[in-house]
Amino acid sequence: MGKIDQVFRRWRCASEIVMRRAATGSLQAAPRTATSIPMIRDLASPTRFMSLSGRLLPWVAGPAAALLGAGLYMVWFTAPADYQQGETVKIMYLHVPAAWLSLFFYMIMTSSALGTLVWRHPLADVSQKAAAPIGAAFTLICLVTGSLWGKPMWGTYWQWDARLTSMLVMLLIYLGILALWRAIEEPNRAARAVSILTLVGAVNVPIVKFSVDWWNTLHQPASVFRLGGPTIHVSMLVPLLVMAAAFTLIGVALHLSGMRTEILRRRVRTLTILEAERLDAQAA
């Protein structure tokens, strides 16, 4: 078992004991955790994750940069102007991937929230915490670029349309989750509170996706992922998909990096507590 594993397990056990003492006033047996299931236990090892992610990260970041370069070249030099939108269609190559990634990261957070609450997977809350700022950033990009596209095309920066409003609600949920992470100092308690908020907020995901079908909105309906196939000409669809792939890989690289940093942060926290305990013992 690696050093990080030992510290991580010790930190989780100590947190559980402190929480149970606080709640019941007495020490009780540790609850069943993900580490009692062999397959999940293997995947739950922070040492193994650090090793795998360290090797994987350059293979994600490199293609992300290459795809971004290729995508930007296509957008600026080969993709034609739209017959209705003109050159403002270039904004769509940012807006659409950002919207997809906003939902993608919320789905990652929802899966991680289940991992935290149901299986108590040691990396689930690490994943949740790392995903939140990335999802919030892509939601912000989606809203700002949509607004900048809306002014020349719709004549207004903002409309209280179902899609726009549900996306704004998505940003507010992300910001609420980020605030909750900061509000609760103890990571295990914060993870559970955030998981509940994340699962409640997941109700908004289908509302965002299907808002254009359920309500009569100013926002256009889906034009790529639809039953009848994409309605976009291939000369615009290819750069859009390349940009979406680039954004996805950038997001995944940031998520892996964020998880690695969060594992280090928790290790620093545990060692700081150990140091304080040692100093207390020496003083006594």
Next chain:
Amino acid sequence: MSQHAFFILSSYTVTALVVAGLILRAVVDHRAQTRALAELEARGLGRRSRRG
């Protein structure tokens, strides 16, 4: 292009700034945690055999 250049260039500028901010934050935070961990380990923490 010139007619809507402001909106297009603003979109790309905002996106570049936000993504650059995310990358910068990730790098700075990772370095800070790595440094903090190294300092703690230099003080003898993180090794079971050295714990008091």
